[in-house]
Amino acid sequence: MKDTYISTALTAGVNTAWLEAQTGVRYETLRRHYGKWLRTEGTDQLKKMARLAPSWPPARCRIYKMMKLMGKMNARRGT
Numbered sequence: 001m002k003d004t005y006i007s008t009a010l011t012a013g014v015n016t017a018w019l020e021a022q023t024g025v026r027y028e029t030l031r032r033h034y035g036k037w038l039r040t041e042g043t044d045q046l047k048k049m050a051r052l053a054p055s056w057p058p059a060r061c062r063i064y065k066m067m068k069l070m071g072k073m074n075a076r077r078g079t
Contacts, residue, residue: 006030010037 002023009019010030016038020027031038 006034007037010034 002025006019006023006025009022010016016027016030019025020030
């Protein structure tokens with residue numbers, strides 16, 4: 001029952017800190033056991049920032065290059 005709750009919550013995109021508090025399962029354990037249901041939080045957060053400032057980050061920025069790499073990795077994994 002707990003596995004279903006956690007995997008469903010992660011699929012829905014709930015905040016992992018909230019889920020950790022709700023279930024008592026540490027973040028490290030969530031990543032290890034339920035990693036395939038975790039959204040790529042960094043990419044999601046950077047996309048939110050990009051909506052606020054479409055010209056950010058500049059193409060030569062290291063963060064921009066990391067975002068592109070993460071996007072390519074996620075495309076290979078099918079997420």
